[in-house]
Amino acid sequence: MFDLAIIGAGPAGMAAAVEARALGLSVLVVDEQPAPGGQVFRAVEAAHGDAVLGAEYSAGLGLVESFRRSGATFRPGTTLWHLDPDAGELSLTPGGPAQARRVLLATGAQERPVPIAGWTLPGVMGMGAAQIMLKTAGAVPAGRVVLAGQGPLLWLLAVQLKRAGAAPVLVLETTPKGRLGAAFRAGGWFRGRALLLKGLGLLREARGLAVVRAVTGLRAEGAGRVQRVAWDGGSAACDTLLLHEGVVPATQVPLALGLEHAWDAAQQCWRPVVDDYGAASHDRVAVAGDGAGIGGWQAAVAAGQLAALDAAHRLGRLTAAGLAQRAAPVRRMHAEALALRPFLDALYAPSAAVLAPVDDQVMVCRCEEVTAGQVRAAARLGAQGPNQAKTFLRTGMGACQGRMCGATVARLIAEIRGVAPETVAPLRPRAPYKPLTVGQLAGL
Amino acid sequence: MYATRPEARPATVEVFVDGVAVMVPAGASAAAAVLLAGAAAIRETSISGAPRLPYCMMGVCFDCLAEVDGAPNVQACMVAVAPGMRISRQRGARHV
Secondary structure, three states, X not given: OEEEEXXXXXXXXXXXXXXXXXXXXXXXXXXXXXXXXXXXXXXXXXXXXXXXXXXXXXXXXXXXXXXXXXXXXXXXXXXXXXXXXXXXXXXXXXXXOEEEEEEEEOOOEEEOOOOOEOOOOOOEEEHHHHHHXXXXXOOEXXXXXXXEEEXXXXXXXXXXXXXXXXXXXXXXXXXXXXXXXXXXXXXXXXXXXXXXHHHHHHHHHOOXXXXXXXXXXXXXXXXXXXXXXXXXXXXXXXXXXEXXXXXXXXXXXXXXXXXXXXXXXXOOEEEEOOOOOOEOOOOOEEXXXXXXXXXXXXXXXXXXXXXXXXXXXXXXXXXXXXXXXXXXXXXXXXXXXXXXXXXXXXXXXXOHHHHOOOOOOOEEEOOOOEEHHHHHHHHHOOOOOHHHHHHHHOOOOOOOOOOOOHHHHHHHHHHHHOOXXXXXXXXXXXXXXXXXXXXXXXXX | OEEOOOOOOOOOEEEEEOOEEXXXXXXXXXXXXXXXXXXXXXXXXXXXXXXXXXXXXXXXXXXXXXEEOOEEEEEHHHOEOOOOOEEEEEEOOOOO
């Protein structure tokens, strides 16, 4: 029986493990990847010397090394497929179950799906995917690469590819005109100016790239693979099309647990409701990092530390006074790291067409190959939300278990019903959280 | 189609993608090996038979389901390459 089980060895999970170990807790950390780092510091132990990735990436090595030294039990390459928080029982594969008094979900984010025409064609990928190719294999897309979408990652990736001698032939930025003014009005830019300056540095380094701004009507075209990208008013040949419209919390496990969730209007997604220490609506579960709302890796480190302090307090290893005293500086760090969020959220708010594709022919469920038009038809027939749409269309019942289509299906149904998106209940995932074979199940 | 940067990460592990030998860096995933091999597809969907290549590379989209060393429906982006690994196209649903 561990004091604390942490799901995810990204910035939040690693920072929580280090803090919890320093407070004398026994800690188990589980991650699906072979090495710690999460997506932001993916494979940093192997790739920190690659200058193309930049100094901020390499700085993640320090956190990974602290985590390796922390004395936490680390089970890499391991998937959590069921969690019973009342019993503190974690079902893990491979390697069998584990028990913990408290569970911290630090499962991070996923890229927001970008359902456009042709996005299932081979050669169309997320920008995060291209970054993972760089981090884990040092590899870059060959041929004509086009980046389409918006967000800080777009410019980071554009610059990294440029440094690697594989600069994109074209950047199609979807941010509408007038957003910069809205972003400055949203506030936070002065307090968050360090991060803002970093972004400006990236923009400066990206100079010279061909950029089309305020792009709408994006679509991928080709026979058997992507050969062309088109938008309202233009088109270009391409071999690899990389899409990005920001990231959203990975809510599969918290939603499956039935944790209370709230609609995040700024980021247009659901996130688990947590208190100042990351404690969720179940009294043995906490959520920290991007999984509790997108804030970036520095905010995730602080949130992980706060969740660890809270765990120590709840397990009787830290007094209320000790908790308050230790939490204060971390809380300031957390607020500092989040300062630029209002600015970024206003600047890079996803357009309505990204959230609910206008074209009925666009495939929204990649696994079961269901189009936006089919979802709209099901909504007209009475499907009230994504949970009902499953019985109409099998959306959410394919291999990805709704990770790619759940939010889009809900949004399309909200549109047809004429209701606000937050009134449509999100897809309720079920265990196993990832598909298991009968053989795996039998072997457990 | 992807290319390695030998100056950053030399390709040292030999794997077989649809039977064709390809050298990839250690630490790459099976899905990365398929992209580096320049294969046209990693799977054909079980509904329409359409070709797919990996989309997310982080375990979310399940478009990289492939046969790895004979085991069907493996999330190829979640498996690191090993010398001699055989990665082949998943055609439709697995056979039970």
